[in-house]
Amino acid sequence: MNFHVVQGEALTASDLEGRESVTTVEGQELQIGSENGTLTVGGVPVSQSDVEASNGVAHVIGGVLIPESFPRRVSYDLAAQSNSGAISSGVEGTVTFWEYNDSQTLVTLSLDNGPTGASVSHPAHIHNEGDGEIAIYLSPLDGTNRNEANDGTSARLVDRSFDTLAGFNGYVNIHESVENLGNIVAQGDIGSNATGTLGAGLSLVDNPTTNTKELTAQPNNGDFSNGVPGQLRLRELTADQTLVTVRLDPDGDGEFGDGATQATVSHPAHIHGSGGGIQDYLSPVDGTDPRARSSQIVPNSVLNSDGIYVNVHESAANLQYVVSQGDVGSSSGGGGGY
Structure with a gap:
């Protein structure tokens, strides 16, 4: 990439100090400034200036230049x-x-x-x-x-x-x-x-697909004996990664993000394979979080496995009590935020 290259002239530090910006080969404008007496390019301090190079003059900076069009x-x-x-x-x-x-x-x-x-x-x-x-x-x-x-x-x-x-x-x-x-x-x-x-940043996919899967409340012998209903949201992130979000609905009104489970624990969640073993750990849901949700970045290869499902548990100490469960795979629903 050439968003750090200025073509056509060899600009020394003194040349740059007299300018407000320069245009790179990529067409991006890099702002020239000063911070505590130190020359900055694109907001990044220059740590070593006027380094002779075979194709011009180079300036060593203390960071990474990222064009505005890049995450x-x-x-x-x-x-x-x-x-x-x-x-x-x-x-x-x-x-x-x-x-x-x-x-x-x-x-x-x-x-x-x-x-x-x-x-x-x-x-x-x-x-x-x-x-x-x-x-x-x-x-x-x-x-x-x-x-x-x-x-x-x-x-x-x-x-x-x-x-x-x-x-x-x-x-x-x-x-x-x-x-x-x-x-x-x-x-x-x-x-x-x-x-x-x-x-x-991440190489995000354009127009990401979002799928929703219901998590049904699971009766158990723990503190949440009636279980807790919820949803699983799967949103494409990159070409090989998906953002998986567990959303719980403690009051069961079909609205998500309107209250915590009021527990002094977090609720662990896992993706299980067809044989019952844990294939991936999802982030636990904080029992005091008013939005009652958590997310994890998961490889698509895990989600594409056959027979997988998600369990949400009462706590790390009481994994035997599953409070919410749902299959992963093709699901209806779409769009919307997390």
């Missing part, structure tokens, strides 16, 4: 937090904002060493810097079972633009569990409070 991403480190809980040393991780469309951003979480091995799910939120209140619920991370089916990640499509989140005045917390929210295991500043790592 973007920005990642922030989450530092391990010492605490008095079961994961006393905390864990390290990463939160990434992926540009999805003009009004939505895909937020993913990952733990550096995969699942923690704890018998709980780890809720996560974006908090306001000023008052510390939860601004956005993220999808929890399933801490159980370090295996190939559980990669210690989660995803959430939030109703904020990429630029809004990239400039958000706040931070991300990952907690030990819903029951023990006071024990923070990972934390990191985001947006206007931190310098993130910018990069190219």
Whole structure:
């Protein structure tokens, strides 16, 4: 790609300082500016200028230039937090904002060493810097079972633009569990409070297909003895990935996103194969999340398997109680947000 190349003239740093912008071979306009006395190109600081090259002059910059027509991403480190809980040393991780469309951003979480091995799910939120209140619920991370089916990640499509989140005045917390929210295991500043790592975003498919499948309430002997109805939403993401969203309907009124399950646990969810084994871990649903949903990015190869179904459980401690269940596969329904 040539969106970092200016053709026809060898521009030195002093030449650039006298301009507001330059036009690249790709036809994109790169803004020229200054930040704390340092020359910037496309908003990225120049770390080494006027490097002689065989085809002109090169300038080394401290980031990635991404044309406006390309989706973007920005990642922030989450530092391990010492605490008095079961994961006393905390864990390290990463939160990434992926540009999805003009009004939505895909937020993913990952733990550096995969699942923690704890018998709980780890809720996560974006908090306001000023008052510390939860601004956005993220999808929890399933801490159980370090295996190939559980990669210690989660995803959430939030109703904020990429630029809004990239400039958000706040931070991300990952907690030990819903029951023990006071024990923070990972934390990191985001947006206007931190310098993130910018990069190219996902190669999203055009006009993605969205399918809906009902999850039926399953009577059981647990705390949710009548089960909890829900829906499974499958939206094409890239050529080989799908965003799978579990949406629960605790009051059974057919409306989704109108209340939490009011449980002090998260509800694990899995994709099961025809033989009953877990093929992929979905993100658990936080029992305190007002929208009662979670998402995960899943390979299409998993969804294309025969005889697969989804189980949503009461909790990591009570996996024997299935509260919601539904088949995966061809389904009716379409469009709409998450």
